[in-house]
Amino acid sequence: MGLVAVVKxxxxxxxxxxxxxxxxxxxxxxxxxxxxxPEFPAGLEVTDDTDLAVSWHHSIETVPTLIAVGxxxxxxxxxxxxxxxxxxxxxxxxxxxxxxxxxxxPGCGSLSVxxxxxxxxxxxxxxxxxxxxxxxxxxxxxxFEYMHRVGWSDGLPLVPPTESRVLAMLEGTTRSxxxxxxxxxxxxxxxxxxxxxxxxxxxxxxxxxxxxxxTAVEAACNDEFNMHGLLATTMPVGPVIxxxxxxxxxxxxxxGVNALGQGNRASLSIGRALQLLVRNxxxxxPGGVDRATxxxxxxxxxxxxxxxxxxxxxxxxxxxxxxxxDAVTVFAGExxxxxxxxxxxxxxxxxxxxxxxLRMMHHHKLAMAFDAVLVLGPEHLRVFTDAGWDRSRITxxxxxxxxxxxxxxxxxxxxxxxxxxxxxxxxTLPKFQPGGLMLAHAGGGAGLFSMLIAGWVNGDTGSxxxxxxxxx
Amino acid sequence: xxxxxxLDPTAESTPSERVQLARPDSLDGLxxxxxDISKPRGDVFLDRLSEHLERRGAAVRRYRKxxxxxxxxxxxxxxxxxxxxxxxxxxAD
Numbered sequence: 001m002g003l004v005a006v007v008k009x010x011x012x013x014x015x016x017x018x019x020x021x022x023x024x025x026x027x028x029x030x031x032x033x034x035x036x037x038p039e040f041p042a043g044l045e046v047t048d049d050t051d052l053a054v055s056w057h058h059s060i061e062t063v064p065t066l067i068a069v070g071x072x073x074x075x076x077x078x079x080x081x082x083x084x085x086x087x088x089x090x091x092x093x094x095x096x097x098x099x100x101x102x103x104x105x106p107g108c109g110s111l112s113v114x115x116x117x118x119x120x121x122x123x124x125x126x127x128x129x130x131x132x133x134x135x136x137x138x139x140x141x142x143x144f145e146y147m148h149r150v151g152w153s154d155g156l157p158l159v160p161p162t163e164s165r166v167l168a169m170l171e172g173t174t175r176s177x178x179x180x181x182x183x184x185x186x187x188x189x190x191x192x193x194x195x196x197x198x199x200x201x202x203x204x205x206x207x208x209x210x211x212x213x214x215t216a217v218e219a220a221c222n223d224e225f226n227m228h229g230l231l232a233t234t235m236p237v238g239p240v241i242x243x244x245x246x247x248x249x250x251x252x253x254x255x256g257v258n259a260l261g262q263g264n265r266a267s268l269s270i271g272r273a274l275q276l277l278v279r280n281x282x283x284x285x286p287g288g289v290d291r292a293t294x295x296x297x298x299x300x301x302x303x304x305x306x307x308x309x310x311x312x313x314x315x316x317x318x319x320x321x322x323x324x325x326d327a328v329t330v331f332a333g334e335x336x337x338x339x340x341x342x343x344x345x346x347x348x349x350x351x352x353x354x355x356x357x358l359r360m361m362h363h364h365k366l367a368m369a370f371d372a373v374l375v376l377g378p379e380h381l382r383v384f385t386d387a388g389w390d391r392s393r394i395t396x397x398x399x400x401x402x403x404x405x406x407x408x409x410x411x412x413x414x415x416x417x418x419x420x421x422x423x424x425x426x427x428t429l430p431k432f433q434p435g436g437l438m439l440a441h442a443g444g445g446a447g448l449f450s451m452l453i454a455g456w457v458n459g460d461t462g463s464x465x466x467x468x469x470x471x472x
Numbered sequence: 473x474x475x476x477x478x479l480d481p482t483a484e485s486t487p488s489e490r491v492q493l494a495r496p497d498s499l500d501g502l503x504x505x506x507x508d509i510s511k512p513r514g515d516v517f518l519d520r521l522s523e524h525l526e527r528r529g530a531a532v533r534r535y536r537k538x539x540x541x542x543x544x545x546x547x548x549x550x551x552x553x554x555x556x557x558x559x560x561x562x563x564a565d
Contacts, residue, residue: 123476133484134477138550143478152481162476189483198481280481 001075002029003090004067006049006060009037011108014064017081018042020096028090035063035111055112056125062107066090080107119164126167129177130194134163147202152280154272154300158202169197172207173214174472181214182221184282185228186289191217195281196273202280203273203301208251209266211472212328213273216241216303219330219466220274221282226463230332230456231284236296237456240333240373241271241303242440244313245326247470253305257444260304260336260375260451271301296335304375307441311381314373314440317391319467326470331373331438332456332463341380342448347387350380351394354450355401359431361454365409365419367429371436371455371465374398377443380450391439402431433458438465496558499530505556507544508536514562521560530558 005021007014018041024030025044034040035055038048049055058067062079068089069075078085082104087095112121137143143160147153159165170177170193177194184191193214200213220227220239230237243253252266262268278284286292292299306313308323315327339357344350354374362370376384376394384394406426411419420429431437436458443449456462480488496502504525506518522532535552537544544552552559 130479133480133488135480135488136477136546137475138547139475140547140554141550143475147478161479161481163479164476166479187483187485189485194479195481198479202481276481281483283483 002069004031004069005064006033006055007064008035008111009040011063013081013105013107016101016105017064019099052112052121055110056121060110061113063110064107081105119168122167123164132194159204161198161201165201166197169201169207169210172210182217184221184277186231187283189281191281196277199277200273203276204269205273209270211470212270215328215468215470216274217277219328219468224464225330225466230463231290233456234291234293235456236292236294236334237332238299238302239274240331240453242314242329243305244315247326248305255305255307255442259442267303268301271303298335304442311441312391314438315467321469327467329465329467331465333453336451336453339450339452345383347384347389350383351397352401355398359402363418367404367431368433369457371458373438373440373453375440375442375451377447377449378445379448381441395437398437403428404431499528502557503531503533505552505559506532506534507559507561509540510536511540518562
């Protein structure tokens with residue numbers, strides 16, 4: 001058996017145990033690594049670990065660390081100084097018996113976990129695990145302008161995706177960098193965890209946002225959600241990411257004031273990361289496969305968190321996921337618009353009010369082809385819940401008010417060519433297909449408003465919303 | 473300390489080197505870089521070229537890369553791109 005000690009000169013405990021190390025060197029097979037001074041401890045043959053390679057690879061978090069090593073590798077270790085532990089590990093019952101030092105003393109932080117050094121160390125020692133092509137910029141070249149010039153940007157500045165930032169981002173997931181996440185349209189390119197992490201860095205994410213980005217990518221890039229079609233359409237739609245579960249608060253999302261607006265890093269960067277991945281890895285760009293007539297500002301990023309509570313989440317209402325599960329629902333939607341009703345205090349009045357507005361979605365003479373997410377503000381929701389209406393009751397009441405008379409919406413009716421084809425022999429047609437009107441709950445505590453997010457073409461020819469549990 | 477590389481966010485299906493610009497119709501008012509690749513007597517050729525270009529109204533700037541056996545350093549390429557409109561790289565032997 002051998003012993004390995006990792007120390008640093010700038011540590012009072014390491015200085016305390018220096019004579020113990022001298023004794024161990026005489027009596028055992030000891031190797032000493034020093035992080036900051038190859039001459040310390042004096043009188044010993046010390047191995048220089050000022051590049052911290054040994055400390056990094058052996059996950060040294062505290063100095064001194066004493067490790068017992070056998071033919072099969074590390075057997076056990078102790079950190080700091082404890083005469084009892086050191087005697088047990090070394091098997092020397094009389095170790096330090098002649099020394100006048102305290103019987104125990106906590107250690108100091110290892111330089112290999114120093115916050116100022118750890119990013120650089122991670123690159124030096126883990127960088128080779130990343131497979132993306134490295135692009136070298138000239139010393140004087142402006143990296144922000146470079147990223148615009150090569151077309152990576154959505155129009156706003158990006159965080160430069162350096163190895164150290166990408167490696168730090170990958171700390172946010174337990175998944176390995178080379179794992180396949182999804183095949184990204186329109187070019188159908190394999191997105192590895194690493195490529196998603198690169199997008200997340202550029203978008204401004206923190207590592208704790210990465211699992212949400214990965215889940216959103218998985219939810220959006222499949223035949224069901226049809227990200228390709230969503231990109232290619234002339235309609236002004238993009239992926240809307242609705243986040244549910246307690247983890248939304250942990251990463252700093254806020255379903256309250258200005259929930260759908262600016263200012264929340266988690267929401268905006270998660271939504272942006274998905275769009276940047278589609279742009280850069282998938283190759284989906286405006287004027288290329290993206291043929292939107294107008295687009296909408298939400299195509300930069302549209303992501304928000306729902307309130308938790310008895311009303312339940314959109315995710316749990318359309319999947320078997322429990323409320324306590326962190327989940328992402330992606331919906332092909334356009335920009336939100338406000339429905340104002342500040343006077344309705346009875347649920348019937350508010351339901352009728354909302355339904356009249358929902359009928360206008362896209363065109364008042366079009367039905368069934370488009371889904372919607374209605375984001376109920378807390379004050380609107382309270383009108384319903386105070387009357388004992390739950391999610392399914394609200395949906396039913398709205399749907400019952402959205403049976404459109406066929407004669408009113410047929411092509412040509414009202415002097416408007418747009419509408420439903422003639423000759424279908426119907427009396428009414430619902431505005432939304434079954435399940436096509438989805439309810440979410442977000443917004444600040446004051447304001448009798450709700451928000452309508454109108455959808456793109458639904459069903460097999462368009463996009464179906466997808467809900468996925470967040471994979472950490 | 474040299475600056476950190478960036479990791480490519482794209483599908484890496486196109487070369488990372490930038491595409492050449494189209495040749496200009498005229499050199500009038502343009503700045504031309506003459507890049508000496510450090511092969512013997514390349515400078516003689518470039519001296520003559522410089523005279524011709526200046527007669528045609530072009531401004532000329534001279535550059536030299538450290539060795540012909542390796543690509544021009546990224547900083548030198550950036551300097552040329554930054555200061556000139558056109559580059560002529562001289563071969564010799």
